[in-house]
Amino acid sequence: MSGLLALLDDVAAIAKVAAASVDDIAGAAAKAGAKAAGVVIDDAAVTPKYVHGFEADRELPIIWRIARGSLKNKLVILLPVALLLANFAPWAVTPLLMIGGAYLCFEGAEKLYHALVPAKDHAVEADFDTKDPAHLEEEKVAGAIKTDFILSAEIMTIALAAIPDSNFWTEAITLAIVGTVITVGVYGAVALIVKMDDLGLHMAATGRTGAGRAFGRGLVKAMPGFMSVLSTIGTAAMLWVGGNIITHGLDVLGWPWIYDSIHHLAEVAAHATPVLPGVLAWAVTATFDGAFGVILGLLLIPVATRVIGPAIAAVTGKKKAAH
Template sequence: MPTGLVALLDDVAAIARLAAASVDDVAAASMKASSKAIGVVVDDAAVTPKYVSGLSPARELPIIWRIAKGSLRNKLLFLLPAALLLSAFLPWAITPILMLGGLYLAFEGAEKIIESVLGHSHAAALQDEAAESPQALEDKKVGGAIRTDLILSGEIMAIALSEVSDQPITTQAAALIAVSLLITGGVYGVVALIVKMDDIGLHLARRQGGVLPALGRGLVKGMPVVLSLLGKIGTVAMLWVGGGILVHGLEEFHLTTIPHAAEAVAHAIAGLMPFAPGFGAWLGFAVASAIVGLVIGGLIAVVVPPVKRLFAKKA
């Protein structure tokens, strides 16, 4: 009963199977994946632009390039060997690892909502950023983006691995490399386009005559709204993706109370949308997953600060 990123990762897994068929099929699999992975691109594209906010426009593309390189390093140097070792020796551990990633995403999403409601942490963060040098702030934001990417990349690799685990180890490696390159290129290509859209608008606005100047002015005025909206979508995406992973994992362990409740919500909303029952079922399960992510992530967000203060006091 996958949804959100989990549903799209099922498609990525199908791409991995295609890539595993033969070396000649890798190119065809990559072309097919460019349309199938759009949900993953939306999730990452919604989260990543915040990491260049508050920095010099001249540093936007270099920062995205640094994050993209970090993403590839996550996938190829750390996650790929770990995935192959899991496949060979601990295949049962894939689902628990996925669930740990889901807990982290749910925690991040819930923490952002709590901070936006209280406002204090956000204001303090802005003060801290203002006190940092541009290079230190850039390094901090790049590090945060790469850590978040590590979780999302881990989910991609684990789901793709689960679909090619019956293949020879060399074929598994080739399939996972193909998926890694495809997803990284797609995600950060779209992110680069989003963050530079205002510069494109400014260039068009300087044109003489025609509709291009008006289009350019519209892009310049609209991009702050778009980026703000993407930040909110990113927070919701963390909750629905993290919650969806947790629901899916509970179902794998035959703990069916929460999965059945999510399925009931999906059926109920599908019943309210007889003109598009498939979309209604997806929307219902996405909403249920986001609620699960918010509740579980909120509990973690409440517990983490006192624990951190306790350890800090002991230190």
């Protein structure tokens, strides 16, 4: 009897440890996912353009193919690389994170620049006029998965940096959860967004009541504005997250002036009012991080367009010529 009681006591102790581990993983996954919010919002805002112009019955299959590619990016390629970095080259995580943050600043600033100085893009229209739809779909899916790889790398690096010090398996499971949940959430939302206008058209045409048909028409009319708002939020989130990554990285590497100054201003603002001081502190921090992201991104635009872009084009051109 005593042996049975001892066994039950051991089982209970193991269950408590397992429960604590699950709780730790869930907490780390939630924290890491929140840190990656800016990239996630931009991912959701960017992806719908890849199904623009295709027949309605091809939209969901295209999104499903991109989602599968995204999961492969995160779980098969990036997760092992992230774990290797964390366990064998942790010193490289902050610089890599800052490179990703600089890319976010560049992308956000470039979108802001094009919004202020719009230019009509004829390339997409030309594609649909001159290429076979099946071939064009393959190109669009491949391009989307490549873009997702960059965003996924940033998500996984942010998630890795947000996980508290823990063992190998906790980090692996946490990254797998974050990657899977974010992918399902992003591409589920994208699928809902791209089919929303179809739902509105269906309701407008077949609704049993006048209110239902009016709601359908309103849904169709609202979608362009909603997409514009989503794109704006995504751009702002990129600049905020990118700026925050860079300022925090500079602090970690021994240049704390910008990070400390923003933190000090946020504390002053929080102490200035008793009403929602935490929210005000976050708003001040996000505003200054975003402003820093805009400035850095604008400075990076000529570097990317006049130096990096031509260099990549030269290398890829040589490879094509060799083939």
